[in-house]
Amino acid sequence: MNGQEHPRSSGLAVLIDADNANPAIVEGLLAEVAKFGVASVKRIYGDWTTPALGKWKAALLEHSIQPIQQFAYTSGKNATDSAMIIDAMDLLYSGDFAGFCIVSSDSDFTRLASRLRESGRQVYGFGEQKTPKPFVAACDRFIYTEIFSSREASEAAIKRKTAQELRQDAKLCHLFRQAIEAAADEDGWANLGPVGSQIAKQMPEFDPRNYGYTKLSELVEGMGLFSLSRREHGTPYIRDQRPVKKG
Known part of the structure; x- marks a missing residue:
């Protein structure tokens, strides 16, 4: 590339941890992402052979989200997390993205968020209010996904403060x-x-x-x-x- 930096687009890469996100939030989530930029890539990671992720399948088709298969070789969610992290770094080195949207409530993505920001990318985190503070602090912005629930559920979860x-x-x-x-x-x-x-x-x-x-x-x-x-x-x-x- 003759020493020149790869031109960067204004697109966003949306990476979803299926083990740590609820399909009920997807519509609100993508509407929120659209406020920050165009979701050029939308991928979701998990073991799609398990019944636990069955509720996601309709949402994937409706919103054109690409499922990435990751078998759980051992108990726990480390395999899914590792696949997301590897893909994120590959996308970073492609130079095509101005920012990343990481959808998870898992603290394992704290270092990834920091590393992406060190490379000059915007990082938008999305997770439940139980998300560990280190991951929240590692993002430029962090949006709690409870606000994407149905109106009734949202009002119950987030009562207006006096x-x-x-x-x-x-x-x-x-x-x-x-x-x-x-x-x-x-x-x-x-x-x-x-x-x-x-x-x-x-x-x-x-x-x-x-x-x-x-x-x-x-x-x-x-x-x-x-x-x-x-x-x-x-x-x-x-x-x-x-x-x-x-x-």
Whole structure:
């Protein structure tokens, strides 16, 4: 290649651990992936000779997801995990992908996520709220898959937090104030978009839906700690209700 880097597309590789994901989430999952880019590759890994993965088969056909057969040579899920990791590295070296979506609640993918980010790729993790924190922290963004359940199931799993509950979340409040301070103008107002992005950089799993709110602006209003104003073209701005420190 004459020393030149392989041109990279904007496509995403979606790799799903069938042992650690529920087929009920697939529609919401792919809709979420579409917000980040085009899913150029969609693969799912598991032992398809076992009845346990039978529920996945209809979803695979409907959404054009390629099943990758991996026999369980020994008890446990290490064979499936290893196959995903090897494929991910092959795809990385192809140079054709701007990012990877790893769908699993298994901590075994922590090092893979770190390695992909070291190579300049975006890594989006998807897993249940039981996912170990090291894997969550290794991703650029991590989305909890409970939000992809049916509306009734989602409301039961993720109850909307009250203002009191939100205010008692010291980490959340601190991250908001820190992000506002970093992006604020001299009057203390900050564009809500960059504020949300700054919080996500420090807390990859941050998502208003985890607190029962559809939008970031709704979460801000629910907290009751910040002023919200809409400016030109309806752009939301946020300011800490505490007095602005001068000088």
